[in-house]
Amino acid sequence: MGVDGSTTANAIRARKVDPVKTIRLTPEELAPAIQALLKGEVVAFPTETVYGLGAHGLRADAVARIFAVKGRPADNPLILHVLDQKALRRLTVDDEMDPAAIALTEAFWPGPLTVVVPAAPTIPREVTAGLPTVAVRAPSHPVARALIAGVGVPIAAPSANLSGRPSPTTFAAVWEDLAGRVPYIIDGGRCAVGVESTVVDCTTRPVTILRPGGISVEMVASVVGEVQYPHPGGPARAPGMKYRHYAPKKELIWVVGSETRDLVRARGAELSSYRTLAVIAPHGVVAPPEWPSASLGADEVSAAHELFSAIRRMDQTDAEAIVVMWSSLKGLGQAVANRLEKAASMKVE
Ligand code: TXA
Ligand code: MG
Numbered sequence: 001m002g003v004d005g006s007t008t009a010n011a012i013r014a015r016k017v018d019p020v021k022t023i024r025l026t027p028e029e030l031a032p033a034i035q036a037l038l039k040g041e042v043v044a045f046p047t048e049t050v051y052g053l054g055a056h057g058l059r060a061d062a063v064a065r066i067f068a069v070k071g072r073p074a075d076n077p078l079i080l081h082v083l084d085q086k087a088l089r090r091l092t093v094d095d096e097m098d099p100a101a102i103a104l105t106e107a108f109w110p111g112p113l114t115v116v117v118p119a120a121p122t123i124p125r126e127v128t129a130g131l132p133t134v135a136v137r138a139p140s141h142p143v144a145r146a147l148i149a150g151v152g153v154p155i156a157a158p159s160a161n162l163s164g165r166p167s168p169t170t171f172a173a174v175w176e177d178l179a180g181r182v183p184y185i186i187d188g189g190r191c192a193v194g195v196e197s198t199v200v201d202c203t204t205r206p207v208t209i210l211r212p213g214g215i216s217v218e219m220v221a222s223v224v225g226e227v228q229y230p231h232p233g234g235p236a237r238a239p240g241m242k243y244r245h246y247a248p249k250k251e252l253i254w255v256v257g258s259e260t261r262d263l264v265r266a267r268g269a270e271l272s273s274y275r276t277l278a279v280i281a282p283h284g285v286v287a288p289p290e291w292p293s294a295s296l297g298a299d300e301v302s303a304a305h306e307l308f309s310a311i312r313r314m315d316q317t318d319a320e321a322i323v324v325m326w327s328s329l330k331g332l333g334q335a336v337a338n339r340l341e342k343a344a345s346m347k348v349e
Contacts, residue, residue: 024171025186027143033184034150037062042069044160044174045147046188047139049112049196049214050167050308051174052081052157053182054147063126063156069181071163077129079114079197080136080154083145088136091154092117100224101202107223110140112197112214127156137197143188159196160185166246166308166315166343169194173312194305195335204228212334214304246308246343248315248322250278254344255325260286263325270348274321278314280307281325292317296326296336304332307339 025033033043040062042055053070056062057080067074082088085105089097101115119134128134136154139145148155159167160174168174171187178185198213198220206226209217221227255266263285271277279287283298294310296303303326314322324344326336341347 023184025184027146027186027188030143030146030150030186033186034147036183037147037151037155040065041184042066042182043147044178044182044185045144045157046141046171046186046191047081047144047157048141048191049139049193050169050191051160051171051188052139052144052155053160053178054081054155054157056151057081057127057154057156058122058124060124060126063124066156066158067126069178070158070161072158073163074126075129076158077131077135078127078156078158079199080123080127080134080156081144081148082136082138082154083110083148084138085109087138087154088115088117091120091123091134091136093120098202100200100207103223104200104202104207104220105138108215108219109138110145111138112140112193112195113137113220114197114199114213116199116201116203116210118203133201133203135199141188141191143186147186164245164247166248166311167196168312169305169308173309176312190309192305194307194309195332195339198335200227212338214332214335216331217334218331246311246339247345248311248343250315250319251321251346252311252340252344253277253321253323253346253348254340255323255348256327257325258282258285258327260284263287263323266323266348270346271323276319278317278319278322279325280310280314280322285325292319300328300331300333300336303328303336307336311343 036043042065044053055066101117114135114137116133116135119128123134161168162177169191174185193214196213198215199211201208201210206228207224208228279293282296287293296306
Protein backbone atom coordinates (compact mmCIF):
# COMPACT_ATOMS: atom_id res chain seq x y z
CA MET A 1 0.00 0.00 0.00
CA GLY A 2 1.34 3.41 -0.86
CA VAL A 3 1.54 6.56 1.20
CA ASP A 4 -1.42 8.31 -0.31
CA GLY A 5 -2.24 11.24 1.98
CA SER A 6 -1.31 13.79 -0.67
CA THR A 7 -3.87 12.44 -3.14
CA THR A 8 -6.84 12.92 -0.81
CA ALA A 9 -9.22 15.86 -0.57
CA ASN A 10 -7.23 17.01 2.43
CA ALA A 11 -4.03 17.44 0.47
CA ILE A 12 -3.16 20.76 2.08
CA ARG A 13 -3.34 19.36 5.58
CA ALA A 14 -1.63 16.15 4.54
CA ARG A 15 1.35 18.00 3.15
CA LYS A 16 2.02 19.50 6.57
CA VAL A 17 3.36 16.14 7.69
CA ASP A 18 6.15 14.21 6.09
CA PRO A 19 4.62 11.07 4.52
CA VAL A 20 7.98 9.33 4.58
CA LYS A 21 7.89 9.39 8.37
CA THR A 22 4.71 7.32 8.51
CA ILE A 23 6.18 4.05 9.66
CA ARG A 24 4.91 0.97 11.38
CA LEU A 25 6.20 0.88 14.96
CA THR A 26 6.33 -2.17 17.14
CA PRO A 27 5.65 -1.79 20.88
CA GLU A 28 9.39 -2.12 21.58
CA GLU A 29 10.03 0.94 19.45
CA LEU A 30 7.77 3.39 21.27
CA ALA A 31 10.41 5.99 22.17
CA PRO A 32 10.12 8.12 19.00
CA ALA A 33 6.33 8.13 19.28
CA ILE A 34 6.58 9.30 22.88
CA GLN A 35 8.94 12.08 21.78
CA ALA A 36 6.52 13.07 19.00
CA LEU A 37 3.63 13.31 21.49
CA LEU A 38 5.75 15.43 23.85
CA LYS A 39 6.50 17.76 20.93
CA GLY A 40 2.77 18.20 20.30
CA GLU A 41 2.42 15.86 17.32
CA VAL A 42 -0.34 13.26 16.85
CA VAL A 43 0.27 9.50 16.92
CA ALA A 44 -2.09 6.62 16.11
CA PHE A 45 -1.96 3.82 18.69
CA PRO A 46 -3.80 0.60 19.60
CA THR A 47 -6.25 0.24 22.48
CA GLU A 48 -8.33 -2.80 23.43
CA THR A 49 -11.46 -1.19 21.89
CA VAL A 50 -10.36 0.50 18.63
CA TYR A 51 -7.22 2.34 17.50
CA GLY A 52 -6.92 5.90 18.83
CA LEU A 53 -5.45 9.09 17.37
CA GLY A 54 -3.58 10.56 20.32
CA ALA A 55 -2.09 13.90 21.31
CA HIS A 56 -0.80 15.56 24.49
CA GLY A 57 -4.07 15.99 26.38
CA LEU A 58 -3.15 19.15 28.25
CA ARG A 59 -1.84 21.17 25.28
CA ALA A 60 -4.42 23.05 23.21
CA ASP A 61 -2.19 23.21 20.11
CA ALA A 62 -1.59 19.45 20.16
CA VAL A 63 -5.27 18.64 20.65
CA ALA A 64 -6.23 21.00 17.81
CA ARG A 65 -4.07 18.88 15.49
CA ILE A 66 -6.30 15.83 16.14
CA PHE A 67 -9.32 17.71 14.77
CA ALA A 68 -7.36 18.82 11.69
CA VAL A 69 -6.07 15.31 10.89
CA LYS A 70 -9.48 13.62 11.31
CA GLY A 71 -11.59 16.38 9.83
CA ARG A 72 -13.58 16.22 13.07
CA PRO A 73 -16.17 18.89 13.99
CA ALA A 74 -14.70 21.08 16.76
CA ASP A 75 -17.83 20.80 18.92
CA ASN A 76 -17.32 17.05 19.44
CA PRO A 77 -15.24 16.62 22.64
CA LEU A 78 -12.49 14.04 23.17
CA ILE A 79 -11.75 11.33 25.72
CA LEU A 80 -8.64 11.74 27.92
CA HIS A 81 -6.77 8.46 28.36
CA VAL A 82 -5.10 7.89 31.73
CA LEU A 83 -3.57 5.03 33.70
CA ASP A 84 -5.81 4.93 36.77
CA GLN A 85 -8.31 6.47 39.16
CA LYS A 86 -5.60 8.65 40.73
CA ALA A 87 -5.12 10.37 37.37
CA LEU A 88 -8.90 10.74 37.01
CA ARG A 89 -9.01 12.63 40.32
CA ARG A 90 -6.52 15.17 38.97
CA LEU A 91 -8.73 15.83 35.94
CA THR A 92 -11.92 16.44 37.85
CA VAL A 93 -12.95 18.58 40.77
CA ASP A 94 -11.81 16.32 43.59
CA ASP A 95 -14.69 16.78 46.03
CA GLU A 96 -17.08 16.18 43.13
CA MET A 97 -15.77 12.62 42.54
CA ASP A 98 -19.12 11.01 42.98
CA PRO A 99 -19.79 7.46 44.19
CA ALA A 100 -20.92 6.22 40.76
CA ALA A 101 -17.69 7.31 39.02
CA ILE A 102 -15.65 5.73 41.80
CA ALA A 103 -17.59 2.45 41.75
CA LEU A 104 -17.60 2.16 37.95
CA THR A 105 -13.89 2.86 37.53
CA GLU A 106 -13.07 0.47 40.37
CA ALA A 107 -15.11 -2.25 38.67
CA PHE A 108 -14.07 -1.78 35.03
CA TRP A 109 -10.70 0.03 34.83
CA PRO A 110 -8.49 -0.55 33.08
CA GLY A 111 -10.95 -1.41 30.32
CA PRO A 112 -13.56 -0.22 27.81
CA LEU A 113 -15.45 2.22 30.06
CA THR A 114 -15.40 6.04 29.83
CA VAL A 115 -16.77 8.21 32.63
CA VAL A 116 -17.98 11.78 32.12
CA VAL A 117 -17.21 13.88 35.21
CA PRO A 118 -16.94 17.61 36.09
CA ALA A 119 -13.82 18.99 34.35
CA ALA A 120 -10.88 20.54 36.20
CA PRO A 121 -10.16 24.11 35.02
CA THR A 122 -6.72 23.04 33.72
CA ILE A 123 -8.18 20.99 30.85
CA PRO A 124 -8.00 22.80 27.48
CA ARG A 125 -11.40 23.68 26.01
CA GLU A 126 -10.29 21.96 22.81
CA VAL A 127 -10.66 18.67 24.74
CA THR A 128 -14.08 19.38 26.30
CA ALA A 129 -15.45 21.48 23.42
CA GLY A 130 -16.26 24.04 26.08
CA LEU A 131 -18.44 21.71 28.17
CA PRO A 132 -18.12 21.83 31.99
CA THR A 133 -17.46 18.05 31.92
CA VAL A 134 -14.65 15.81 30.68
CA ALA A 135 -14.67 12.19 29.44
CA VAL A 136 -11.90 9.98 30.90
CA ARG A 137 -10.93 6.35 30.35
CA ALA A 138 -8.09 4.04 31.41
CA PRO A 139 -7.38 1.61 28.55
CA SER A 140 -6.05 -1.87 29.28
CA HIS A 141 -3.99 -2.39 26.10
CA PRO A 142 -0.32 -2.68 27.13
CA VAL A 143 0.86 -0.44 24.27
CA ALA A 144 -1.63 2.30 25.15
CA ARG A 145 -0.54 2.08 28.79
CA ALA A 146 3.14 2.21 27.91
CA LEU A 147 2.49 5.30 25.79
CA ILE A 148 0.53 7.09 28.53
CA ALA A 149 3.20 6.19 31.10
CA GLY A 150 5.97 7.34 28.75
CA VAL A 151 4.38 10.71 28.04
CA GLY A 152 3.46 11.24 31.68
CA VAL A 153 0.27 13.20 30.89
CA PRO A 154 -3.24 12.20 29.77
CA ILE A 155 -3.48 11.42 26.05
CA ALA A 156 -6.50 12.91 24.27
CA ALA A 157 -7.72 10.49 21.61
CA PRO A 158 -10.74 9.86 19.41
CA SER A 159 -10.91 6.75 17.22
CA ALA A 160 -8.16 6.82 14.56
CA ASN A 161 -10.47 6.97 11.52
CA LEU A 162 -11.24 9.89 9.26
CA SER A 163 -14.36 11.58 10.64
CA GLY A 164 -17.52 9.66 9.68
CA ARG A 165 -15.72 6.42 8.67
CA PRO A 166 -15.85 3.04 10.46
CA SER A 167 -13.57 2.91 13.51
CA PRO A 168 -10.28 1.09 12.86
CA THR A 169 -9.66 -2.18 14.68
CA THR A 170 -6.47 -3.18 12.81
CA PHE A 171 -3.23 -1.49 11.83
CA ALA A 172 -4.23 -1.84 8.16
CA ALA A 173 -7.49 0.06 8.76
CA VAL A 174 -5.63 2.96 10.40
CA TRP A 175 -3.19 2.98 7.53
CA GLU A 176 -6.05 3.09 5.03
CA ASP A 177 -7.39 6.31 6.60
CA LEU A 178 -4.35 8.08 8.01
CA ALA A 179 -1.15 7.15 6.13
CA GLY A 180 0.61 10.37 5.24
CA ARG A 181 -1.38 12.40 7.76
CA VAL A 182 0.39 11.36 10.97
CA PRO A 183 4.06 10.86 11.80
CA TYR A 184 3.61 7.50 13.54
CA ILE A 185 1.14 4.61 13.51
CA ILE A 186 1.87 2.04 16.19
CA ASP A 187 1.00 -1.56 15.38
CA GLY A 188 -0.61 -3.36 18.30
CA GLY A 189 -2.37 -6.12 16.41
CA ARG A 190 -6.14 -6.58 16.28
CA CYS A 191 -8.21 -4.82 18.92
CA ALA A 192 -9.68 -7.39 21.33
CA VAL A 193 -13.07 -5.70 21.89
CA GLY A 194 -13.69 -4.15 18.47
CA VAL A 195 -16.24 -1.48 19.43
CA GLU A 196 -15.53 1.72 21.37
CA SER A 197 -15.84 2.17 25.11
CA THR A 198 -19.15 2.59 26.89
CA VAL A 199 -19.58 6.29 27.75
CA VAL A 200 -21.35 6.88 31.08
CA ASP A 201 -22.31 10.37 32.23
CA CYS A 202 -21.75 10.27 36.00
CA THR A 203 -23.04 13.80 36.57
CA THR A 204 -26.71 12.72 36.37
CA ARG A 205 -28.82 10.67 38.79
CA PRO A 206 -29.16 7.91 37.79
CA VAL A 207 -26.10 7.83 35.52
CA THR A 208 -26.78 8.20 31.78
CA ILE A 209 -25.50 5.75 29.14
CA LEU A 210 -24.40 8.17 26.41
CA ARG A 211 -22.92 5.43 24.20
CA PRO A 212 -23.23 1.65 24.63
CA GLY A 213 -19.85 -0.02 24.12
CA GLY A 214 -17.37 -2.60 25.33
CA ILE A 215 -18.84 -2.84 28.84
CA SER A 216 -22.45 -3.99 28.54
CA VAL A 217 -25.28 -1.91 29.97
CA GLU A 218 -26.17 -4.88 32.18
CA MET A 219 -22.65 -4.76 33.65
CA VAL A 220 -22.92 -1.01 34.33
CA ALA A 221 -26.32 -1.53 35.97
CA SER A 222 -24.94 -4.35 38.12
CA VAL A 223 -22.59 -1.80 39.71
CA VAL A 224 -24.72 1.36 39.97
CA GLY A 225 -28.24 -0.06 40.00
CA GLU A 226 -30.40 2.12 37.81
CA VAL A 227 -29.24 3.66 34.50
CA GLN A 228 -30.98 6.01 32.07
CA TYR A 229 -30.69 6.87 28.38
CA PRO A 230 -30.77 10.30 26.76
CA HIS A 231 -34.26 11.29 25.57
CA PRO A 232 -34.67 10.47 21.88
CA GLY A 233 -35.07 13.70 19.97
CA GLY A 234 -33.83 15.71 22.95
CA PRO A 235 -30.68 17.84 22.77
CA ALA A 236 -27.56 15.77 21.88
CA ARG A 237 -26.03 14.90 25.26
CA ALA A 238 -22.84 13.37 23.91
CA PRO A 239 -22.14 15.87 21.18
CA GLY A 240 -20.90 13.00 18.98
CA MET A 241 -24.42 11.56 18.95
CA LYS A 242 -25.72 14.01 16.39
CA TYR A 243 -23.31 13.14 13.55
CA ARG A 244 -23.55 10.30 11.01
CA HIS A 245 -20.91 7.81 11.98
CA TYR A 246 -19.10 4.63 11.10
CA ALA A 247 -20.17 4.80 7.45
CA PRO A 248 -18.43 2.86 4.67
CA LYS A 249 -18.21 4.27 1.12
CA LYS A 250 -20.93 1.91 -0.08
CA GLU A 251 -24.51 2.18 1.08
CA LEU A 252 -25.04 0.15 4.28
CA ILE A 253 -28.36 -1.60 4.82
CA TRP A 254 -29.27 -2.99 8.23
CA VAL A 255 -31.56 -6.01 8.07
CA VAL A 256 -32.94 -6.60 11.57
CA GLY A 257 -32.79 -10.38 11.74
CA SER A 258 -30.32 -13.19 12.26
CA GLU A 259 -31.48 -16.06 10.09
CA THR A 260 -31.25 -17.07 6.46
CA ARG A 261 -35.01 -16.67 6.04
CA ASP A 262 -34.77 -12.98 7.08
CA LEU A 263 -32.28 -12.41 4.27
CA VAL A 264 -34.39 -14.33 1.76
CA ARG A 265 -37.48 -12.30 2.69
CA ALA A 266 -35.66 -8.95 2.44
CA ARG A 267 -34.11 -9.99 -0.86
CA GLY A 268 -37.55 -10.63 -2.32
CA ALA A 269 -38.87 -7.28 -1.09
CA GLU A 270 -36.87 -4.21 0.03
CA LEU A 271 -33.60 -5.44 -1.52
CA SER A 272 -35.03 -6.67 -4.83
CA SER A 273 -33.45 -3.88 -6.90
CA TYR A 274 -29.88 -4.90 -5.96
CA ARG A 275 -27.99 -7.46 -8.07
CA THR A 276 -25.01 -8.11 -5.79
CA LEU A 277 -24.87 -7.42 -2.10
CA ALA A 278 -22.04 -8.03 0.36
CA VAL A 279 -23.51 -9.79 3.38
CA ILE A 280 -22.25 -9.50 6.96
CA ALA A 281 -24.24 -11.83 9.21
CA PRO A 282 -24.14 -14.07 12.27
CA HIS A 283 -22.74 -17.57 11.91
CA GLY A 284 -25.18 -19.91 10.17
CA VAL A 285 -26.79 -17.42 7.76
CA VAL A 286 -26.43 -18.72 4.21
CA ALA A 287 -25.94 -15.96 1.62
CA PRO A 288 -26.02 -16.58 -2.15
CA PRO A 289 -22.58 -18.12 -2.91
CA GLU A 290 -21.78 -15.57 -5.63
CA TRP A 291 -22.07 -12.70 -3.12
CA PRO A 292 -19.09 -11.69 -0.96
CA SER A 293 -19.74 -12.34 2.73
CA ALA A 294 -18.25 -12.04 6.20
CA SER A 295 -19.25 -13.71 9.45
CA LEU A 296 -20.05 -11.98 12.73
CA GLY A 297 -19.45 -15.26 14.54
CA ALA A 298 -21.70 -17.07 16.95
CA ASP A 299 -22.32 -14.51 19.73
CA GLU A 300 -22.43 -10.83 20.70
CA VAL A 301 -18.79 -10.65 21.80
CA SER A 302 -17.62 -12.03 18.49
CA ALA A 303 -19.96 -9.72 16.54
CA ALA A 304 -18.50 -6.66 18.32
CA HIS A 305 -15.02 -7.92 17.54
CA GLU A 306 -15.76 -8.48 13.83
CA LEU A 307 -18.17 -5.66 12.92
CA PHE A 308 -15.92 -2.76 11.88
CA SER A 309 -13.29 -4.88 10.15
CA ALA A 310 -15.98 -6.79 8.25
CA ILE A 311 -17.56 -3.51 7.09
CA ARG A 312 -14.21 -2.22 5.84
CA ARG A 313 -13.47 -5.55 4.11
CA MET A 314 -16.86 -5.71 2.37
CA ASP A 315 -16.48 -2.06 1.35
CA GLN A 316 -13.57 -3.18 -0.86
CA THR A 317 -15.62 -5.73 -2.82
CA ASP A 318 -17.51 -5.15 -6.07
CA ALA A 319 -20.92 -5.49 -4.41
CA GLU A 320 -23.40 -2.66 -4.94
CA ALA A 321 -24.15 -2.26 -1.23
CA ILE A 322 -23.44 -3.87 2.14
CA VAL A 323 -26.12 -5.70 4.11
CA VAL A 324 -25.54 -6.29 7.82
CA MET A 325 -27.87 -8.72 9.59
CA TRP A 326 -28.19 -8.25 13.32
CA SER A 327 -30.94 -8.32 15.94
CA SER A 328 -29.61 -9.07 19.44
CA LEU A 329 -29.66 -6.36 22.12
CA LYS A 330 -28.11 -8.62 24.75
CA GLY A 331 -24.68 -7.74 26.19
CA LEU A 332 -22.47 -6.20 23.51
CA GLY A 333 -25.36 -6.67 21.05
CA GLN A 334 -26.57 -3.25 22.09
CA ALA A 335 -23.28 -1.64 21.05
CA VAL A 336 -23.43 -3.46 17.70
CA ALA A 337 -27.03 -2.30 17.10
CA ASN A 338 -26.11 1.28 18.07
CA ARG A 339 -23.26 1.37 15.51
CA LEU A 340 -25.57 0.00 12.80
CA GLU A 341 -28.27 2.54 13.67
CA LYS A 342 -25.72 5.29 12.95
CA ALA A 343 -24.00 3.75 9.93
CA ALA A 344 -27.01 2.49 8.00
CA SER A 345 -28.74 4.56 5.36
CA MET A 346 -31.64 2.05 5.33
CA LYS A 347 -33.09 -0.23 8.02
CA VAL A 348 -35.21 -3.23 7.05
CA GLU A 349 -37.34 -4.53 9.93
O1 TXA B 1 -12.98 3.21 23.00
C1 TXA B 1 -12.97 4.42 22.85
O2 TXA B 1 -13.67 5.18 23.56
C2 TXA B 1 -12.07 4.99 21.74
C3 TXA B 1 -10.62 4.66 22.09
C4 TXA B 1 -9.64 5.32 21.15
O3 TXA B 1 -10.35 5.00 23.42
N1 TXA B 1 -12.26 6.41 21.61
C5 TXA B 1 -13.38 6.94 21.06
O4 TXA B 1 -13.38 8.32 20.96
O5 TXA B 1 -14.31 6.28 20.66
P1 TXA B 1 -14.42 9.14 20.08
O6 TXA B 1 -13.91 10.53 20.10
O7 TXA B 1 -14.60 8.49 18.79
O8 TXA B 1 -15.74 9.09 20.94
C6 TXA B 1 -15.86 9.83 22.15
C7 TXA B 1 -17.32 9.97 22.52
C8 TXA B 1 -18.05 10.90 21.58
O9 TXA B 1 -19.36 10.41 21.35
C9 TXA B 1 -18.09 12.22 22.37
O10 TXA B 1 -19.15 13.05 21.98
C10 TXA B 1 -18.23 11.70 23.79
O11 TXA B 1 -17.42 10.55 23.84
N2 TXA B 1 -17.76 12.69 24.79
C11 TXA B 1 -16.51 13.13 24.97
N3 TXA B 1 -16.46 14.07 25.95
C12 TXA B 1 -17.71 14.20 26.42
C13 TXA B 1 -18.33 14.99 27.43
N4 TXA B 1 -17.64 15.85 28.18
N5 TXA B 1 -19.66 14.86 27.63
C14 TXA B 1 -20.38 13.99 26.89
N6 TXA B 1 -19.85 13.22 25.91
C15 TXA B 1 -18.55 13.31 25.67
MG1 MG C 1 -15.12 7.79 16.79
